[in-house]
Amino acid sequence: MYKFTYSVYRRPFRQPLTTSHGKWEIREGIIIQLTDPSGRSELGEIAPIPWFGSESIDRSIEWCQQVGDNINTDKIYRIPDELPACQFGFGSALTAFDLSRSSTLAPHFELSGLLPAGAAAIAQLPALVRRGYSTFKWKIGVLPIVQEEAIWRQLLVDLPIDAKLRLDANGGLTQTTAERWLEICSAEARIEFIEQPLAPAEIERTIALAARYHTPIALDESVATFDRIQAAHARGWRGIYVIKPGIAGFPWRLAKFITRHQLDVVFSAVMETKVGTAAAWRLAADLKISRSLGFGVEDWFDDDL
Numbered sequence: 001m002y003k004f005t006y007s008v009y010r011r012p013f014r015q016p017l018t019t020s021h022g023k024w025e026i027r028e029g030i031i032i033q034l035t036d037p038s039g040r041s042e043l044g045e046i047a048p049i050p051w052f053g054s055e056s057i058d059r060s061i062e063w064c065q066q067v068g069d070n071i072n073t074d075k076i077y078r079i080p081d082e083l084p085a086c087q088f089g090f091g092s093a094l095t096a097f098d099l100s101r102s103s104t105l106a107p108h109f110e111l112s113g114l115l116p117a118g119a120a121a122i123a124q125l126p127a128l129v130r131r132g133y134s135t136f137k138w139k140i141g142v143l144p145i146v147q148e149e150a151i152w153r154q155l156l157v158d159l160p161i162d163a164k165l166r167l168d169a170n171g172g173l174t175q176t177t178a179e180r181w182l183e184i185c186s187a188e189a190r191i192e193f194i195e196q197p198l199a200p201a202e203i204e205r206t207i208a209l210a211a212r213y214h215t216p217i218a219l220d221e222s223v224a225t226f227d228r229i230q231a232a233h234a235r236g237w238r239g240i241y242v243i244k245p246g247i248a249g250f251p252w253r254l255a256k257f258i259t260r261h262q263l264d265v266v267f268s269a270v271m272e273t274k275v276g277t278a279a280a281w282r283l284a285a286d287l288k289i290s291r292s293l294g295f296g297v298e299d300w301f302d303d304d305l
């Protein structure tokens with residue numbers, strides 16, 4: 001039995017996070033604390049993204065409210081699959097009790113720096129290069145393709161020769177614009193992958209696209225939650241999986257599936273605080289994930305949570 005407390009936070013982004021889904025201005029989430037009978041406490045974070053396929057913040061708060069002052073492991077294991085961010089928050093707090101204090105220190109990882117959408121990326125890139133980043137992500141499918149293509153060309157001029165660029169369409173391309181991006185990228189070895197070119201349901205069409213072009217394709221929205229990861233694998237996806245542990249359910253279940261099927265994985269932020277980040281990085285270390293983590297997002301908030 002654990003004593004349970006929680007607090008809801010609101011963090012405004014320094015500038016709104018613009019994707020092909022629209023603008024995101026404030027990250028709301030929950031920090032939970034479990035305390036065992038010996039008095040040891042561990043934290044967990046619930047940081048949902050409803051427009052990505054997780055529960056809403058209101059559903060998460062409701063779930064925390066009905067828990068009451070105490071919770072046991074059985075009740076945690078029974079958090080329903082409709083609440084994947086709650087499963088991750090409670091699940092990672094629970095597994096933290098199995099670790100010694102020193103092993104909860106964050107190991108060192110290569111991070112991918114998240115650039116702002118549009119032309120602002122050109123201005124931002126040099127600062128991130130100076131800070132040591134060598135992998136970057138830029139959002140596409142936000143502006144008309146002719147404009148984005150021009151910005152992309154300038155980004156490649158400024159990108160160090162040994163650096164890598166990820167292009168994230170957030171499902172916002174059509175068959176025609178996806179083919180156009182794959183064509184122009186095929187002559188450019190520094191493109192690590194194009195992420196989620198087509199709508200989340202279009203897995204078969206994405207498999208067909210991946211077979212025709214040299215540039216690797218990653219799925220993100222299509223594999224946002226644990227059931228979607230399983231479904232995409234069952235439908236034959238063997239490309240890259242961008243996984244946001246923060247909304248992918250129980251960490252032990254995710255780890256087992258990635259290992260069993262030897263998935264090629266990129267871990268990615270849900271714009272969580274250090275609490276959720278530490279839990280995701282522990283999982284990345286356990287799984288020995290080699291691709292740069294999509295957690296280079298420190299510039300996106302003014303605070304230091």
Ligand SMILES: O=C(O)CCC(=O)c1ccccc1C(=O)O
Pocket residue numbers: 019049112113114137168170220267268269270271293294295296297
């Ligand atoms: O993965 C990264 O590199 C940064 C995180 C990121 O891009 C992101 C952050 C919040 C919501 C959606 C996304 C996304 O990958 O689409």
Ligand SMILES: [Mg+2]
Pocket residue numbers: 168170195196220221242
């Ligand atoms: Mg993405």
